[in-house]
Amino acid sequence: MTSRPPGEQAVVERLQGELAQATAVIAEAYRGTTGLIRLLEAIGRPRPPDALVDDTLTVLSDVFGCAVTCLLRPAGDRLLVTNSCGLPEQSPAFAQGWDLSHAPERTVRDGHSTRVPIGSDVAQLPEDLRGLGLRNVVWIPLTRGPEPEDLLLLCRRGSPFEDSDLPVLESMGYRLRLALQEGERSLVIERLAQVGHRMAQHLDEGPLMAEAARLFRLVTSAQGAWSITVADGTARLRAVAGRSTYVGGRWPRPVAELVGWHDLCHGEVMNRTAQAVDQEQIAGSLLAVPVRHGGEVVAVLYAVHSRPRLFTQDTVDISTLFASYLKVALTNAELYRALGHSEEYLRLITDSISDLIAVVDGEGRCTYVSPSHSRELSYRPADLLGRSLLDLVHPQEKEFVRTALKTCGPRESTRTAEYRLLTGENRWAWLESALRPVPGRDTTYVISSRVIDERRKLQDELLRRATHDPLTGLANRVLARQVLDRALDGPGQGQVGVLFCDLDKFKDVNDRLGHETGDELLVQVSRRLSACMGPGHLLARFGGDEFVVVVDGVTDRSRVTELAHRMLSTLRDPFPLAGDRVQVSASIGGVLGTRGRSVAVELLRDADAAMYAAKDDGGSQLEIFDAAASRRSLDRLSLRSALQQALELGQLSVEYQPVVRLDNGIITGFEALLRWRHPERGPVSAEVFIPLAEETGAIVELGEWVLRQACRQLRQWNGMFPGRRLGVSVNLSTRQLRVPGIAKTLLGIVHAEGIDPCDLWLEITERGQVPGEAAAIMGVLRSEGVRFALDDFGMSHSNLSHLRQLSVQRLKIDRSFVSGLTECTVDRGIVNGILVIAQSLGLDVVAEGVERREQCEELLSLGCEQAQGHLLSVPLSACHATGLLRSGVPLDLSSRFPEPDGRFSDGRAVEGQVAIEGQVAIEGQVAVVGGSPITGHGVPRNSA
Amino acid sequence: MSRLLVGTGASTTADALSAGREAAAEAVAQLNGCPVALVIVHVSVRYDPDVLLAGVRDVTGQARLVGSSSSGQIHQDTLVPPGQGVAVLVLGGQRHRFGVGSCTGLSESPWEAGRLLAHRALDDLHAPRREHAAVLLFSGGPGSDQQSLLNGVHRVAGAAVPVVGGVAGDDQHLKESFVLHGDRVLRDAAVAVWIDSPVIPQVAHGHGWEPTGLPLQVTHVEGTLVRELGGRPAMEVFRERLLDKNGGPRIQDCCELRYRSTHAFGLIEPDGKIRIRGACVDEHGDLRTFVPLPQYGAVQIVTCSPDSLLAVAQDVAERALAVPDPSVLLVFSCVTRLNILADREREEAKHLQAVARGVPVFGFYTYGEFARTASVSGYHNATIVALAL
Structure with missing residues (x-):
């Protein structure tokens, strides 16, 4: 090897040093991220609460290098250990707990996280922890605010906990608490579903x-x-x-x-x-x-x-x-x-009747008749001796009695029979007989009977009373329920309908005219309703002013709605009561059940619920629920819970819908739209989950997340397409406007992501109740350059006051006006009016929901310059939106406009291209070909 | 209190019964007639383990016995290479007490198995506990979730009790391993010894691997298959990093023999340290690890040399022996180290015994090592672990 010149060697050493530093920084960043991801994954995985805590404590031990991690609950003057990683499970701390004084007062009382260096003063620690060589501990409350219910304790032998560890641990504690609550809630819902109906036993x-x-x-x-x-x-x-x-x-x-x-x-x-x-x-x-x-x-x-x-x-x-x-x-x-x-x-009644005794042979001929027959049946014993009792039995029961005699063998126990017998006075009397064979004489029987006419009458009356309403004579709840059960279990055709009818303001009639008049009204109502009934209908009074109709064999839903409308209609005429004419109305809830699947009690409950919904709509209404309606509330609860975790579980994404200049097809910006793909339910409509997010407050976190994604995306685009000025619109919930310090938070995101605030449009919907403090918050943001758009403009009565109060820079014309633009002169007038207002105030205008070519032409002719909608482009993933921008050419709007017959100029159909905004689009429906996007639903390729 | 009495023996005799008897007899002879309190056996899968065990117990009688199959053993300054023999350690004296427990069904429910065997070992002590303890753990089934097994043991042992040991080997056939408990050969099982001690048992571990290049994030894994690193195809990244322009090892070097790779992944642990996860390229040309990498985990490609591995072995032995009056040094070293040492494979045992001087060294080559000390985490790869008693 040749040695480098000294200058070069110094450069190499410097570069190597810098590389080592960079490596260390990256490793540190990845290390933190890894720890966080493992914690989030541990907390986010759905499982029973105990397993959730154990796993989280294990991961905390691993991630923070802790010898011991515990979940604790203050109870009186004790601190109970509920779960631990590091304390042996045999430790008495689980049953007896520790003295509360071991926990810092500022944690237990005020709910603040506390780091405690132990040093050599191990007396600060509970006895179980003293021999472990612990040097640093940290106490983290799981709930925010004073007197937290649960605490996390992390104990290390080595280095102190960093400043930066505390917010992470606090956040994890809070998330663990949420996950536990969620787990417990799921358990409760599950338990309710399992045990609720058991009460009926x-x-x-x-x-x-x-x-x-x-x-x-x-x-x-x-x-x-x-x-x-x-x-x-x-x-x-x-x-x-x-x-x-x-x-x-x-x-x-x-x-x-x-x-x-x-x-x-x-x-x-x-x-x-x-x-x-x-x-x-x-x-x-x-x-x-x-x-x-x-x-x-x-x-x-x-x-x-x-x-x-x-x-x-x-x-x-x-x-x-x-x-x-x-x-x-x-x-x-x-x-x-x-x-x-x-x-x-x-x-009581049957016991008081004395018995009739007769002995008969196998053919029913009497060989003995007790004297009591004279009194009870007007036969002298001599009249019956040698005569077959079967001759006197009512033809309908004769075979039954004959069979009873034949089958009453010597080893048989007593048989009983109820039948009618012709008396000496030539009338039918009901008898209850016990048939017993005489021991040792196979074909001789003792018949012990009693006359049960009164009982039968009573029984019939009881049956009638048990199944009918004494006031109106209509079937009552019991009979209706039986009929409904039979219909649902039976083999008949079609579905089974239930209508639940309740008089509106019946109580007022009772209060004003007295109960007797109220009863009279119920009788008249029942007569009128009875007149509406046809074959296969059962009208019942359920109690009070509630009537129920069971409709068997519904092959067409309209049969049920027609019947309900007939009922509403027949009640509209005034009722003559107490010399007065009283006007009443009713609310009807209906439901259709399926044979073999639906359950009577659930149908009645659903119809009842539907009736209340009709009443809520102002009365004199009909509301029909389908069979799934009863599950909606549970389902909604479950969806709301799932939404809380959707972000952590990576189920959310952002799509971008281009905002396009109508005169030249140039994209001026994008609207960021939140999408949710639930692992089991698939795409969840924004119309469903956004209200849930508003309701739970999750919209605040989601809104910030969408803003961050959108800003980040815009910064990428700015880097990729320098010189091209794009805007991005993000919806701002009115709920967000109520969060203290929201302006600072939003600006923080914008600055952190490094985009020019002037390129950001925050859209406020007109439909939400804009809070009073909104104007001030918007003022702060506007002073930094952020611009505002009023979404769904035209849909609220307070448009102009909003314009004055909020001082926005853009109006977005609601899709409902755009859709009616070419057919409805009123809508056209409204759009024109909006454009005039906008022009006079110097506001930017974007038309939403453009779906047809004629709408584009009409908007252009009215002077509307920008629009968005499925005709121009469906919402796109960031990748496909980038592809669209990369193509570098304006959208050729003319080729996007289908002819009035619904077809494009090249013959492709427009059907299916238009997806309803709010539905989740559309992975796999968008592909980039030659740098230009096409949709799988027929949006044509951009011509270069 | 008397010292811990120690005897070690080994045999490479082909006959299982004779090999067991020879190794045990050599070990027991060193106790000078003192009763055997615990027997530890590490054995090649060349033998019928039931027969071999019978041979050992002919000598040791009913004394508590644990052990495992292995991929080579360390007997004092000697390596018994994979596929050749058996090594036996016997312990006696009153200074330590031992409880033994085992549990099967490891692959089905490793956490429960760990918890159960720890309880069994603790119950087997039959005496009030002394102040300090350690758990010695041998696990069969390299495919099982060993960290979960460790978590189960930890649930019973708690932070005060370190856990050391290794995963049973099978002379690198990768077919079947087993553990030993008493006179039983257990598969899909683990066995533990609760060591009750008057002094703090000293545990040390190290690997001797060094990171090379920038950290990477594991962006897509499917089990042991590594799909993406930093959002790019993993094989592409791995290949780039290994193409050393200065003539260092190329990708082929680590593909030829699965275990002979001087490159592996270093998993960046939350405490900043690196835990080694061996890697190989499978028959389809895909990059795999022997233990799954965590999704979104941070890794660095790590490398080592025979010199760095031998240096860390000495360091680990020195740290473990830093206790007053040690009697034995138990060592669990990864078989990967043996492969990388290649023709220098016998040097590790010699280096260890040189550091330990008169204290006998005993251990085996593993498919994974246990050293749980600071936090709950304690399952390692390509590492050497030592416990001095």
């Missing part, structure tokens, strides 16, 4: 309400829960589960003295914190859910927790579902009680 009210209290505590994760029944204005405590401190002393009590009765009596859930309910000496939070039956509150479920936070909306939603399970179970129990009473009554 309790046929006695006592055990049912005890089970309800127990399960309600479980479902709400409360410290205590209790169940109350309400009847005749009195509330009775039925069962308490868990902590009972807050139940209060005096029971029963008038309903008005129930906490929250004012809300509960209107069917509303009460969810309050200590300050609001402290007159009951409840420190913490209290949840109360009413259980309604026939419009009345029949039970209330209470749950209490000592923490001063409201129960979450998830818990409230689940509790409401739970209450509906309890309602079904209570109804079951009520029916069972009624049945029990009937049976006891019958037994």
Whole structure:
């Protein structure tokens, strides 16, 4: 080897030094990233809460080089170890805990993370940890705010924890807490799905309400829960589960003295914190859910927790579902009680009737007849001796009795038969007979009978009463349920429909004109509704002002809707009541069930829910739900939970829809659109998940993420296409505008990603309620150069006030006006008006949702310069948007415009090209050919 | 308290029964009639293990016995090369107490297996625990999740108790390995010794590999198949890094023999240290590792030389022996090291024994090494681990 000249050698050494430094920096960066990814992966993987904690503690031990990691929970003056990596599982710390004084007060009381150097003072540590050579520990609260519920403890033998470790650990603690909550919530939902319906198996009210209290505590994760029944204005405590401190002393009590009765009596859930309910000496939070039956509150479920936070909306939603399970179970129990009473009554009657004894041969001929036959059947014994009883049996039952005699062999136990017999007075009497063979005489039988005319009558009457409503004579709930069960289990044709009809404001009639008039109204209503019924229809009164129709054999959904409309229509004429003419209306909910699959109780529940939806729409309405409607609320809950994790799990992406100049086809910018691909559900519509994100507050984090992606993408484009000025639009939720310090956060992202703020458009939708502080926030951003667009312009009544208040620089004309542009003169007038306003205020205008060639031409003729829509380009992945830009040529708009017959000039059809915005586009539908994008749905290749 | 009494023996006799008897007899003779408290056996898969075990137990009787198949053994300053023999260690005296436990079903549920065998070993102590302890762990089945096994042991042992040992070898046939417990040969199993000690057991480990080039992020792995590094095809990157313009090893050098690669991946650990993960190119020309790399993990390509491997062996032995009055140095060294040492393979045992002077060295060549000391993590590749008692 030749030696280098000294100067060159120095350069080589310098470069080698720099390389070593760079290597170390990269390794350090990767090391941090690796640790973070492993933690996020450990926390993000769905599994039961205990496994989640164990895995996370293991990864924390690994990532932070900790000898011991623990999850702890302060309880009184103790600190209980719930999970650990590094403490042997036999350690008494799990059962007995440590003295709370070992944890720093600023962590336990104020909720601050604390680093503690141990040095030689091992007395700071709990005894179990003293012999491990630990030198540094850090305490991390899992929840934000004072008195955290759980703490993480990390203990190292070696180097101290860095400043930068604390925010990472805090964030991981917080995420772990969220993941645990999520896991617990999933468990609760699963448990509710598994056990909720089991309440219906309790046929006695006592055990049912005890089970309800127990399960309600479980479902709400409360410290205590209790169940109350309400009847005749009195509330009775039925069962308490868990902590009972807050139940209060005096029971029963008038309903008005129930906490929250004012809300509960209107069917509303009460969810309050200590300050609001402290007159009951409840420190913490209290949840109360009413259980309604026939419009009345029949039970209330209470749950209490000592923490001063409201129960979450998830818990409230689940509790409401739970209450509906309890309602079904209570109804079951009520029916069972009624049945029990009937049976006891019958037994009393039959026992009081004395027996008739006869001995007959194999042909039924009498060889002995007891004197009681004279009294009961008006036959003297002599009249019957030698005569066959079978001759006197009613023809309908004769064969039955003959068979009973023949099959009553010597080894048979007693057989019984109910049949009619012609009496000496020439009338049919119902007899119940026990047939027993005489021992040793194979063809001789003793028949012991009693006349059961009264019982049969009673039975028929009971059956009628048990299955019919005494006021209207209509079928009642029991019969309707039987008919519905039979229809669903039967082999008939078509589907089975259920209509649930409830009179609007019936209570007002009752209150105004009295109960008797109310009853009269119900009778008249039932007559009118009966007149609407046809073959295969069963009209039933469910109680109060609720009517249900079972429609068997529905081959066409319109049959059900027509019937419902007939019912609504027939009730529109005033009812003559108490010398007055009373106008009432009704709300009807309908549902269609499938034979062999649908369950009666679920159909009734869904129809009931649909009816309430109709009522919510203002009454006198019809609302039809499909069979899946009942699962929607659970499904929505599950989707909302999944969304919380979608970002961490990499299920979200951003697509870019070009904003195009209509006169020359040049792309002026892109709108960034958030997409969600759920691993099981596939693409989730933005129309579905954005409202969920708004609701949960996740929109704040998602919005910032989209902004970061969009800015980063724009910076890449700026680097790739220097000299080309592109803008990027990002939607800003009104929810984001309520977050303190949001302007600083957003500007931080823009600066960090290194784009000119002037190239960023933030779009605020008109439809959201723009908060009062928005103008100030926008002012801060605008002073830095960020520009604002008003999205969906024209859809809200407050357009002009928004324009004045928010001082935007761009209007985006709502797609609904664009779609009607060529057909509807009103829409054309509105678009024209918007353009005039924009021009007068010096605002930029972009038309949204352009899908047809004529719309482009019309927009151009009105002076609208820019547009976006599926005709011009579907939203594209970043890669394909780059390809589009790279082609370097403007879009040839004329070749993109289909002819009025829906075809392109080269004959391709436009159908299928247009995807509805909000649906997820469209991996695999876009390909780059020759540097220009085409869509798999027929957007033509750009001509070079 | 008396010293720990130690005896070692080895045999390369072809007959299994005789080999077992010879090695055990040589070891037991060094205890001078003191009862045997623990027997450790490492053995080539050339033997019928049941017969060999019978030969050992003819000599050691009912004393607690653990062991494993191996890919060569270290007996004092001598290497017993892969496929040739058996080495036996016997321990006696009152200074240490031993409990032994094993568990099968390792591949099905490694965590549970680890937890169970640790409990069994602890229960087998039959005495109040002394202040210090270590767990010696031998695992069969190189395909199993060894870190999970370790996590299961850790759940019972806790941070105070280090875990050392190795994964059983099979003379590099890569077919079947086993562990030994008492008179049983166990497959898909692990065996552990709970060592109860009056002094802190000293554990040391090291690998002697050095990173080369810039760190890379593993952007796509499927099990042991490495698809992408830094977003590019992994093989392309690997090839680029190995084309040493100064005449260093080329890619072919590491493709010819799977285990004879002087290049591997160094997994950058959260504590900044590097953990070695051996790599090879399979018959389809794809890049594979013997233990899966974590997705998004950070790696550097690492390299080593026989000199660096021998230097680290000496260093590890010195660090492990830094305890008062050591009686034995247990060593677990990766078979990859043996392959790279190639014609210098016998030097490692000599270097180790030279450092240990009068303290006997005993161990085997493994398919993976255990050294859990600071945190929960403790499964290594291409590493040498030592425990002095």
